[in-house]
Amino acid sequence: MTATTARFRKFKTGDFYPSGMGASEHHVQNEFSMAVRSGRRIFLRGQTGFDLDGTFHGINNVAEQTEQACRNVKQLLEEAGGTMEDVCKITVYLTEREYRSSAYAVIAEHFRGVFPCSTGLIVEGLAFPELLMEIDVEAVVRGE
Template sequence: MLDHREHCRRCAAGPADGRAAAPGWAAPRGYANGILTEFQAGSRLIFVGGQIGWNGQCEFESDDFAEQTAQALRNVIAVLEQGGARAEHIARMTWYVKDKAEYVAAYPAIGKHYREIIGRHFPAMTAVEVADLIEPRARVEIEVTAVVPPAA
């Protein structure tokens, strides 16, 4: 298992457009330490409440961590679309996971699902291990804040 320092040493140098980075810091991989966004007149904020890995009928189709993550990400996108937003409008994500070891073990599959659903957009992101989630079968819960420009 990689610790945060080792993870950062493996990161490529240089932030992508829109990412805020401190001079001399290694570039994070799969997330941003900060996002710089210009809030214009007519821009909208969308706050997506915590989405878990169940479908639109509130039914779990899997207990697998990576599969629940994929469904939670699809749910996030569905809510964003209702507000006229897309994945690239996400400014920040917070992930609540019940088991850090399970989350870390699922990194490769989570990354694959993330790229398929969100693409190569990496917002400011925080992951937190929690004692439990309200829904007993939920393995992960994801909340998002998006900034939608006036033209979108």
């Protein structure tokens, strides 16, 4: 049996980011998807304070950025045929150690009862200086 692959919310980087937040800085027009489902596995693009239409939320507010990122995760999983309960692994990137309590309080609300594996990293920076956090998610859809 061969797994089929579906790509959700395809976009070009230069068209997605608002001016002043990287649109003109892209020298290459990259083409990505917000979610890819291959068989029962779902891989999400790292989610941040950008909503799925490219509007940024939470300037200087890691909790608000994390809230937006988690809302995106839920929506993308559902569009790909999964749920939050299917999440197996999350990786959280923060630009400051002090952001841990605020970001993880939001994550705890969204992942209550899921018990995914989790890795947290403190990084020097993300794609844009306004980004304070990013969450990367992998899921396996159950029961198929």
